[in-house]
Amino acid sequence: MNRRYNQILAVALLTVLTAFSAVAQNAVDPNREKAIDSLALEKVRDLGKYIKIIGNKNTPYTEATRVMDRAEELFAPGSEMGVSSLAKEEIEYYKVREYFRRLMALNYDKVTIEWYDIHYISKLERQPDGRYVGVVTIYQKFEGRNGDKLAYKDTTKKDITIYVEKKETQIAGRTIEFWDVILGDIRVSETTI
Amino acid sequence: MIKQVLLISGIFIFLAIQPLSAQIITDNQRVEEQLLASTKQLNQFFSRFNGEEDTRGREFEPDDRQYRNSRLRKRYLSILFDEENAGFSESLFQEFVDRVTSDADPVFLSLRSDNWFAVVNTTFAYKGKSVPLTLYMQIQQEGLGYEWVISDLSFEPYKSLFNKQRGQTKEFLHPMSHELDFMNLRKAMVKNGSPESYTLADFKPDFLTLFLYEVKMGHLVFETVNRVNFHFFTVDGWYFSLSNFNRPGYNTGWLISDLLKINAQQKQDLLKLLYDKN
Structure with missing residues (x-):
């Protein structure tokens, strides 16, 4: 009876230790956080490149569609863009794909999209499901021209959600853990600049 | 200066x-x-x-x-x-x-500081109109991390909905109603009436529960966020x-x-x- 009790106790203890070890492993250490920040910025820059290609009037339709597919892969399913302007402060919500399609369909002869060399990355916060979440802020300059005439221009602030999750992969029979970054909802607000 | x-x-x-x-x-x-x-x-x-x-x-x-x-x-x-x-x-x-x-x-x-909250001014569709509704939000610990939750709300139609009267002028179920198997409830519980009149003296409506019910029933439909402010008593x-x-x-x-x-x-x-x- 005593032996059986000890066995149960040992199993219970092992379970708790494993759980603690899993929690400890899931914490993001400060050095790792810097690497995650770089990865997040890389994904945001990829998004920036894709937006430039999609918005460019010289991009053929088939190429734009292919780039939209690639851009969509950066995002978590169901991600949305919440857009407001100086004229209309209420936020309008678009699915990512719909936002890209609207960008592609803009009625200008020439569209120029540039990014200011300013970004801000928030601290990562843990959410109830154990994933980490942060926000990267960047600024985009947009110009739409008809002929030589500047028809519209704005500068928008883009607050981009990033989700950070620990994943596992098998390489040569060994399990390797890595942190993956995926983009989420984006708040787009026009600035007065 | x-x-x-x-x-x-x-x-x-x-x-x-x-x-x-x-x-x-x-x-x-x-x-x-x-x-x-x-x-x-x-x-x-x-x-x-x-x-x-x-x-x-x-x-x-x-x-x-x-x-x-x-x-x-x-x-x-x-x-x-x-x-x-x-x-x-x-x-x-x-x-x-x-x-x-x-x-x-x-x-x-x-x-994670104590004693601060967000006030989120939103617009909801309610009875065919776009109407303002204010949500009060707080951070709370949950599961393995933290989350923002709705702690309270302010909504003009709710404020006037439960304007309970007190004293001599209020509507009431008379004290012998029990002898009639409370048949006068039929006259009390009517559409556009004042059913709140027939509650305990310290009755306080729970607007958050009401709000959640109306969202679930599709009576209140979220439209947009208009403004966000943060208030600190930290x-x-x-x-x-x-x-x-x-x-x-x-x-x-x-x-x-x-x-x-x-x-x-x-x-x-x-x-x-x-x-x-x-």
């Missing part, structure tokens, strides 16, 4: 981000300097308030001598106030800065609120728009006012 202090601090930030060699400032550089100076996220407000990042938004390591340095914090704090509409005196501002940066008992802020004896200032210049983004020194009674009164419970 407070504006002068803020301006000087703004210039400090401006100078801090200039390369040493003289050069012509292009439009792009000017805009980038303004964007750099802007307090772009609430997260950055916390980091600047706490003195945890440099002027380019890079985090200090905790062992860096600049980390949470009180001189740095004082410089940052001066740019974290709305300088255009600041309705508080320089002495109040100075007293607050001295309080939160005191060597003996400094105050730092974070997402510093003992003080209240301040943050608003987002989207305007040209260097004093922009998330800034302190109200600052008050308050006692316990004033705190309760202010909370009632903010939660629209007056």
